Amino acid sequence: MNAAVLTVRPDVEYVLSAAPPALKPRALPAWRRVLQHDGVRRGIVLVVLAAVWEALARWQANDLLLPTFVQTLRAFVEGVASGELLVKTGISLSVLLKSYVIGIAAAFVLTSLAAATRVGRDLLSTLTAMFNPLPAIALLPVALLWFGLGQGSLMFVLVHSVLWPLALATHAGFQAVPETLRMAGRNYGLRGLRYVLQILVPAALPAILSGLKISWAFAWRTLIAAELVFGASSGKGGLGWYIFQNRNELYTDRVFAGLAMVVVIGLVVEALVFRTLERLTVQRWGMQRTNQ
Amino acid sequence: MNAAVLTVRPDVEYVLSAAPPALKPRALPAWRRVLQHDGVRRGIVLVVLAAVWEALARWQANDLLLPTFVQTLRAFVEGVASGELLVKTGISLSVLLKSYVIGIAAAFVLTSLAAATRVGRDLLSTLTAMFNPLPAIALLPVALLWFGLGQGSLMFVLVHSVLWPLALATHAGFQAVPETLRMAGRNYGLRGLRYVLQILVPAALPAILSGLKISWAFAWRTLIAAELVFGASSGKGGLGWYIFQNRNELYTDRVFAGLAMVVVIGLVVEALVFRTLERLTVQRWGMQRTNQ
Amino acid sequence: MQLPLTQPGADAPPQALSATPLLQLAQVSIDYPQGEHWVRATHQISLSVMQGDRFVLLGASGCGKSTLLKAIGGFVTPSEGSITLAGRRITQPGPDRAVVFQEFDQLPPWKTVRENVLFPLLAARRCGRKEAAERAELYLAKVGLAKFADAYPHQLSGGMKQRVAIARALAMQPELLLMDEPFAALDALTRRRMQDELLALWDEFRFTLVFVTHAIEEALVVGNRIAILSPHPGRLRAEIDSERFGFNNAGSADFQATTQRIHGLLFETPRAAAGVEA
């Protein structure tokens, strides 16, 4: 061993230089700093999409089927200015949020049961496999029987569309929590609900967040579709109703304005709620990468 | 230190006994062994659900809105025996599977891009936030413009319902891959597609599987709902059309038989495809717990 | 410390203590499923840990030390035999046994270093908020991480993570402390400091310690009793008394000789003749 002796180098000792006391963020060129900002980059994506839409619509030249971006924008601004669009959106949002919260609560109960007992696990996987593929219209008759017309039934189908995907995602997240973390939690004497709340939920938060995003989107889809069917009792129709009415009357620009409202809300909620949540939790905790 | 000297115990050496050469699974009581089997336990859940349904339906006594389990079962058996239900299911399944595969491929492309570049990431999160909440009916006019009536449009809206949730779940899974594993992969010189396929996908498999389950279910939901609207081209309507037609003729038991087919397929796919996949992958690899 | 320390009193003979071990393992075997069959990790191990013992589990890599510790922690159920703590069978984990795991990912990543130390104190309702905060401060200082109290685990080095886990377990001031190679990721000086702290705390509170290590010197210095395990499957090879060793005599001839003897017991194939049936 050590047969080929390498060049002998002398021992060296160094004087320790003091470290810089406080470090500032490295200066970036201005254009990179602007690009660094999420909103700006996404704004660019949006502008490009709008341009593509405009071009496509002009080329198709069939504004009863596909109005241009500008036409839609005009209808959107008119709808907002007249207050109609905002009122309808408010009605929809209130139903949506209520159902979303109920759905989250129900998913939480189901997955907590599944985390605690084998019966709960069987129940969860059987129920999701059964009910998740059922379209809202299938539940309509049953909903009518139990909740009558109006909000009750609407919320029933909305909960249906929130509950299952969220429960699936959350359960998958729970099951993937690392063994060592589980052991740590149980070592603290945590059991039952406290174990779920203090260990499983935070540890599975990335999965839960993706479930929340998915079910938020599906709640919208279902709401718009269900309001078409359920329509409005006593003139209190929401966004879906607005879309439906205008579609029937072939005011396609207003239809797209209504849909644009859904898109805008989707973008705002993504940017303000979900991104913020991610930044404050999983990214801060190093459980989710921010860059590649 | 060592102030309170404890009882002095002598040193002991032991002769090592040979370990039992092969270990058999511990014997369980017969009833536990039966319960150990997934199918049996879920069967029990199903029987209980059927009983609840039967009781509820009898109590409501309104078989135009909610037929009993037995009535539905009869209609189901008749439908299968006459072949009608099977043919319709076949038509729906073929469209569904095609769209599912296309949706998976599209989601894979989007998430791979997102894994590789920041532009991809911005694109993915903006597109999902925008399009995921849009109901299928909103895409209908555009789908008709581009794909005409029939399978093309149907597949378009189905892909829409598969793509976004799957992309969301997969992306969340990718982002949560532990840093050390990423470094290991990049250390092997893996980059681009090979990195995604050989590191990110298996490491994020639990999240991907839950995304696959969710989007499978939503593909069904969308299919049934879309077939109601699109109806049948040259008499080739699928399960959704079957449900619609029988609903129009007030054969509620057949409507429920059609829905029962969706449920049965859901259960079978869950048990045969997804469970098997989980058993062969994430559970075997210790990435998903099998019990609490 | 919750339990009043049982001192060997004048009216009780010293053997009285050994008559009621705090922790008793009786013919414990533990199996893991592997593919179609089971693999035995530890095989028929019997041990008695007295109140106030600093009991070391020593053995080669893969000999079942962690498995045994997890069984004492209540995380793994033996397939044979029984583990009793103060006469009661261990069936589940609990905050009466604080555990330092071997893995680096034992710290909930969503809690800062300070919150990580506070977490079990508050979860197990060991003490009030204020006392918990004081304890956290104290023990973080003891492991040299006061400056990092507000960092998240992913911002720490491997050794720093282990030190947080140590602080967390010590702050619990449990009756029974289970530590799985807690100092393996630490440099010589930090390790020495940690060992010192541990022994000083033991001196103060006289808790019972079960300590897994793969370093013979550490076993001799930290423990007063050493169980030596043989691998594949883990079986008990010997039990050695090490009450007499400490930092002060780490260079002594007795120390060296015992080190050598343990080395032999650990790594030489046992000669049947030398064995003494227990």
Place this chain on the structure above:
Amino acid sequence: MQLPLTQPGADAPPQALSATPLLQLAQVSIDYPQGEHWVRATHQISLSVMQGDRFVLLGASGCGKSTLLKAIGGFVTPSEGSITLAGRRITQPGPDRAVVFQEFDQLPPWKTVRENVLFPLLAARRCGRKEAAERAELYLAKVGLAKFADAYPHQLSGGMKQRVAIARALAMQPELLLMDEPFAALDALTRRRMQDELLALWDEFRFTLVFVTHAIEEALVVGNRIAILSPHPGRLRAEIDSERFGFNNAGSADFQATTQRIHGLLFETPRAAAGVEA
């Protein structure tokens, strides 16, 4: 080994080698984001690692050893200074530098032990399937895990996982091998065996090794050159030549003295007078 070994030939003076170090760190500083500001992990470190060096990074817990190694691996980008390998700046990771990480979760859990060793060989297209399989067999045997070739990582003990990672890196037979406390989880004997294997392989292939450890003895035995780092932030404290130490003279007076000297360099607050500006 891909690179032909550069032997100090008769016609080339010995200094010729030192003129072109294989790996050169020039004033390397690395910062991590922490909350609103940055935290400096390593500060202005300059090092030269020659072809065939067994270069040890030694330092207290949290002094930036892993950070430096990750920077050499190409996983972390320095905020100041440059790292060059054979004259080219390191910008990204690659299979020319096999890395053994400090964490236990570096093994893809979806691959068996054997597949884990095969994975980089096939991914980096180091060799054909058949040769890869042979190498995997060989190196798994070297780390004593031939029996566990078909087990999955989650079925292994901590030390066994680390040994798989070692086998995986060795099987790569890279020009530059980066190891981050690879033996920390191993018992005395296993550790000694691994050190032996490593040195034997070095003797055979003369790769360049950068080895992180916190154990002074291990540094002396394994390395031929030791860089000593001071913590918070990590700065270079000294460089020590340790070519002359090996297992055979581990008890010698020189060995003891050097150990003491390193201990002092590591843990005593430096007196400015004693320092020699490099």
Place this chain on the structure above:
Amino acid sequence: EGTIRIAQQFGIAYLLLDVVQDQKLIEKHAKAQGLGEVEVEWNQISGATAMNEALLSGSLDVVSAGVPPMLTLWDRTKGKQNVKAISALGSLPNYLITNNPKVKTLKDFSDKDRIAVPAAGTGFQSRTLQIETAKQFGKDDFKRFDTISVSLPHPDATAALIAGGSEINSHFSSAPFYYQAMDANKAVHKVLSSYDILGGPATFNVLYTTQKFHDENPKTYKAFYAALKEAEQYVKADKTRAAQLFIRAQKSKLPLDFVRKIIEDPENDFTIVPFRTAVYADELFKLGVLKNKAASWKDYFFDEAFAQGS
């Protein structure tokens, strides 16, 4: 020329199209026109909205829906695609029925009642109701009953009415649903018929297409129109045969007697001649729903239909 893609909705009201399809009448008349083999594609789509979209997107050549949706599309495409009607599909009444014994006339509806219609506010039924409301309560109050209207597909509304006990106690219903409801629940009674509102037998559904299709496929169009005429004769000639044909073509599970009863009902006239469509054109223009005023029904029908009708 030589291909035609047609869509019908579901139900007995589209009987003429079932006959055309089942008897391959287009193919027959195409040969008579010297067109040779024509390609006929039949689709079933539910809802006027989807029909309109399919027509506008060029996915279909000929679609079918109620008179008001056709008029809306005519109104919106005037000067562009110029969608116009081809022919009627029959004069069939729609009944406003209820199971609330207190409701005898339109004035008896209260806030508590709920009227189910397929598309509240816009569909055939709602528009018809709006015309009557404007007549009874004044032009400004024509949306009075929209607030108690509920969008619900016919079958669900029928089920609700038969079962009773739900909030939905009234339904503006078309055949065969009002037959079923009144058969199954004796408490269900008629409040109003669309014939009362429109002043006599009036067209329910129409077929319509774009100017482009009409102009570019004169022979196919003629063949189609001739086929429709023959289908009308076919139904008139033997109503039992027509009922059997319907059950066969639609794979319907309805009993033959029931279908025959509907076809034989003198109120139901399966004719391609439009009746009283102008009432909608006039009234909906007055209500501001339509922007263009039709001078006569001939403004929104293609010439081929001018021979008869109103």
